[in-house]
Amino acid sequence: MAGRIFKPFPVGAFTIIPAGFPTPDPCGIPLILGRKGAFGSGEHETTASCLELLTTIPGLKGCRAFDLGTGTGILALAAARLGAASIAALDLEWPAALSCAENARLNDLEDRVLTICGELSAVAGRPFDLVMANIYADILLPLADRLVELTRPGGHLLLSGIPLQDKFDIERRYTRLGCVVADSRIMEDYASFLLRRAATP
Numbered sequence: 547m548a549g550r551i552f553k554p555f556p557v558g559a560f561t562i563i564p565a566g567f568p569t570p571d572p573c574g575i576p577l578i579l580g581r582k583g584a585f586g587s588g589e590h591e592t593t594a595s596c597l598e599l600l601t602t603i604p605g606l607k608g609c610r611a612f613d614l615g616t617g618t619g620i621l622a623l624a625a626a627r628l629g630a631a632s633i634a635a636l637d638l639e640w641p642a643a644l645s646c647a648e649n650a651r652l653n654d655l656e657d658r659v660l661t662i663c664g665e666l667s668a669v670a671g672r673p674f675d676l677v678m679a680n681i682y683a684d685i686l687l688p689l690a691d692r693l694v695e696l697t698r699p700g701g702h703l704l705l706s707g708i709p710l711q712d713k714f715d716i717e718r719r720y721t722r723l724g725c726v727v728a729d730s731r732i733m734e735d736y737a738s739f740l741l742r743r744a745a746t747p
Contacts, residue, residue, distance in 0.1 A: 555589075558598040560624060562589075565652050575627050578652045579618055580645065592680050592706040593620060595731040595738040600624050602729055603702050603740065609675035612636070612696060614666065615685075619646030619659060621678045621704075626655045630676070634669060636662045666692060673698035679705050680738075683712035687719055694723045700745040702728065706738035713737035 554563045554570045561574040569576060600606075600621070607629030613622040616635035625633050635650075637643045643663035650659040662668055666689065677697045679686060686693070686705055697703050703725065708716050710732070717727060717739065725741040 552589075557594045559601050560597055560627075562620075575624075576653075577620060577623050577627065578649065579620065580648045580652055591733045592708075592736050592738060595733060595736075596621055596678065596680050596704055596706050597624055599704055599729055599731065599738060599740045600628060603676065603704075606630055606676070611676040611678065612669060612674040614677070614679040614689075614693070615681040616646045616661070617642050617680075619649045619661065621680060622646065622659045623649060623653050623655060625676065625678070626653075626658045631658065633659050634662060634674075635659055636664065636666070636669060638663070638665060669696065673701065675701045677701070677703045679703070679707075681707045683708045683716055686716055687712075690719045690723060694720065694725060694743060697743045699743055701743050703741040703743065704738070705741065706736065708737045708739070710735060710737055713739075 552564055556574055559574050560577050563576055563578045565578055565580045608631045611625045611630045611633040613635045616622055616637045619635050622633040622635040635646050640663050643661050647661040650656040673696055677693055720741055724744040728742045729740040731738045
């Protein structure tokens, strides 16, 4: 969406609003996005499905979340709008990190969305209540152990960017690591999974 003009549009419970446009009426939960180039305007089916699945997750209010490959930060912003207390939004690409930080500012959420430019090793500390990753299946597979590790027992993982031919491999890999499928979306070209890490006995 770099530099292009688009109009506000609804995605599930949310309304995506380009920076500078007035808030439409009616309007869902507002997510204001600037025009700096990064993936995640809400139009792609993977992002739209993640936004839809986010609203189904219990206990988001006050939670700690992590967004891997944040792009514009749209999922981090949505989690914040739904009540998450803090979101670490990580992207390897500097332009994407800048875009996320700018969008957090546009939404007055910079106090809750921490933008990080770096690799996954930059994230440490106690596990998160929610881990989100709308990235490629060939990244989700090798990072499976680490992403599950980063999720507290009983917490959720929201995974997308998964081509249909890879959905079985992703589901099998994460369930073998102790996750259960709480919900999913099978779309035209991609799949999204909402997983729950098994609670400690």
